[in-house]
Amino acid sequence: MLHTFVALVQDKPGVLTRVASLFRRLSINIVSLTVGESEQADASRMTIVCEAHENAGHRIKASLYKLETTIHVDDVNRSEAVVRELCLIKVAAGPDSPHGLHSRSQVFELAQVFRARVVDLAPESIMLEMTGSASKIEGLIQVLRESNYHILEVSRTGRMAMRRGHHTNRVLKALGTTPGGLHPAHFPTLDPDALDPEETLPNEFDD
C-alpha cells in the first residue's frame, strides 16, 4: 500500500541523499518525494510517498528518525490529511492535431470542467495547470487520452500532504475518521504500546 510521511528536516546539503538512501537500503520504491521550504527558516518539509507493506510504517518512521538531520516525522497514512498535487499537461492543439481546429475550444471546455488553468498557448499546443488530488489529475489525463487528444508532455510534482487541524467529532465522522486518529501529537500507527500484530517480519533465515 502507499505510505505518506511528512518529514521536517534540516535545510542542508546532502539531506535529500540521506533520506533517499534510507529508502534505497530498505529496498522500498519512492513513488514521489517533494521537498521545499517550511515555516522554519532552517528546515525543509518533505512529503515522501512510498509503496511498502501495510505495516511497514513504524520501521520507516523509526529509520527516518535515525537520521541526525531529521527534526520531525509524521506518518499521515491512517489519519486525515489534505493531499495535493500540481500537474502541468501539454496537449497538441494545432490544425494538424486529431481534433483539428476544434481542439482548442474543446480543451478549454475540458479545463473548465476540471478546474484546470490554461497557462500557455502556442500555435501547436496548449499547456494546462491543475492542482488537486492525484485521482482528479488522473481523471483529466484519462479523459484527454480517451477523447483522443495527443498529450505531448506531463509533469507532476508528486503529492504534498498536511495533517488537518483539530475538528469536532461530528466533522471527523463526516470525514470518515475515528476521533483518536487526528490528535496532532499522537501517532496511532507508531505507538510501541500498540504494536501492530500484523507487522511485517522477515521469516526466512538468510544465509
Next chain:
Amino acid sequence: MTSTNNNQHPTLTGAEILWASLAGEGTTTVFGYPGGAILPIYDALRKFPTIHHILVRHEQGASHMADGYARASGKVGVCMATSGPGATNLVTGLATAMLDSIPMVAITGQVSSKVLGSDAFQEVDITGITLPVTKHNFLVTRAEDIAPTIREAFQIARSGRPGPVLVDITKDAQQATAVYDFDAAAPAPARPHPMLKASSQSMREAIELIKQSKKPVILAGHGIVESGAEREVLALAESLQIPIATTLLGLGCIPAAHPLQLGMMGMHGESWVNNAIQEADLLLALGMRFDDRVTGNLASYSPSSKKIHIDIDPSEINKNVRVDVALIGDLKQVLQVLLPQLSPLSYRSAAEGSASSNPRESSWISEINASKGNAAVRDIINLPDNGHLYAAHVIHDIWQEAKAAGRLEQTIIVTDVGQHQMWEAQYFKHESPRSLVTSGGLGTMGFALPAAIGAKFACPEKDVWVVAGDGGFQMTASELSTIQQEGLAINIAVINNGFLGMVRQWQETFYDKNYSASPILSPDFVMLAAAHGMAGSNVSKRTDVIPTVTKARTSGKPHLINFSVEKEDGVYPMIAPGAALHEMVRRPKHDPLLETAEDA
C-alpha cells in the same frame, strides 16, 4: 597559537582548532596516517603535547585501533587519515564500529574546497561513500565550522545508540584561521528521541508479563555495557531468579561464574542456553537486537514465549522478532524505573538470601541445570589429554593461567573472526564487562591485532591478548611494527590450523568437504615476530601451553605464540542456517578427535 582577541579567545588555524577541539573533548590518543590533504593538521600536532598520535601501518588499522580503544575504555575512539585512499581504507573499520554501535570519530583530510568535485588528486567523495556505514558524517569547508562540528560529532558518537561519525575537512579549511572558542562551539543538548517510549502503561504490561511467567529468560546484549546497566540487570535477575543468556557482545556484562549466567546463546551457544530460550515462556531482551546469529530460524524462534524488548533504538523493535511489549529508552534508566515496581514480586529476598519460595521458579532453574550436566560431558575440555593440541585447550589454558595468576579481571582478550572467536566465547569465562573485544555484527577478519593496540592504549595496566587465526592475523599483521614502534607489551596467540577454519567447517558441513580456497599457507610466525624484534614461541603440545603463556604474560614485552593446533577441528554445538535454535548439531558422541588420537 598566535594572536589573541575577543576576550582571550585565540585566533587559530583550522588545523590547530581541530586538535584543540579534540583535546577539549578529552581525546588523548589518536590513531592515524598522514598524507597530502591532511598535512596542515599533522604540522600543527606538535603544538598539542597532551595528544599522543600513533602512526599505523594501514588506515584500516587506525580505524580498528580507535574501535578497540573505545570498546576497552567506553570513551570515544579517534582515528585520522588523509583524503582519497587513506579515507577509503577507513571504511571497513567504520562499518565494523557501526554494526556494533561503537562510539568513534574519524577525521579525514579532503582536497581544497575550490576543487571539490573536480576529480582532483586523491579526491574521493568520502561522505558519500561512508553514508551507510556511519551514524552521521560531515564535510567541513570553513575553519570556523571545525570546532562546532567536532563537538557535535562527539555528541552524536556517544549519545543514544552510539556509533561512528566521520568529519571530512578540506585542506583550505585546515589552513584558514578563525577565532577559537570551545565553549561557544558546544552543540545544542541532544533532544530526546521523539519515539522513546517507556510509558507507565507499557511498564504495567511488562510487570504483568513478568509476574505471570514461570520460565523467564533474560537475553543480555551489548546495550547493557553501553548503558552501564550491569548492576540493574543483575538486580533484576537475582531478585526474581531469572537465568541469563548472553549475546557474543554481551559476554562479561554478567560474570560467567554467576549461578544465573547460562552463557552465550545462538549459532554456537551451548545446548542448555538455546534450549532454555526455546522453552521459555518469557524473554526479556535487554539491549540486544535479535541478530540472525542468535535467533536461528525466526519462524520457530522461542515459539511459546511472550517477549519484552528494552532497547534505545526504536527501529529495532519488531525488526526481526515480534514482541509483546517494547520499552524504548536507555536501558539503565528504564530498569531503574522498572525495578522498584518489581521488588514486591521477589521470589527471594536479597537480604535474607533464602532459597526460592516459589517452587515453579526453582524447578525452571533446575530443569536448565539438569540439561547442562548432560551437555557438559561431551565438552572437549573434559576429555583426557591425548597428546594432540586443540584450539579449545589453548583458549581454556589462557583463561586458566590468567585465573591462577589472579589476573582475570585485568585481562582483555581481543579476538579476530572465525572458529577461534567462537571457541574463545565458549571457553574463556569473562567475569567483567569490556574484557572481550570482538567484531560481532560485521565479523571483520583482521580486526584483532589493531583493535588490541587500541585496547592496550585504553588500558595500559591490563594484560592484552590477541587471539587470532592464521588467516585473519595475516590480514593486518603489518601492525606488528606499530606495536614495536610504540613499545607495547601485547601478547599474541595465533591459533594456527593451516585453514580458514570456519570456512573449512562450513565446507565440511554444507559443501561436501570441498575445501575450495580454504587451505592457507602461512609464514613462520615466530620468525615474522623476530623480524620485528619481537619474542616468539612455537607450541604444539598441551603441556607447553601454560608455561609459555605465563612466560609471555610476565615478560613485560610483546610475545607471539604460534599454537599449531588440530587441523580439521569443528566448533560445536552448531545451528545450521535456517534451522531452529534447538535443532543444533551437538558435539560428536564418538569424538573424531579421540579417534584421530588413536590412529596416531
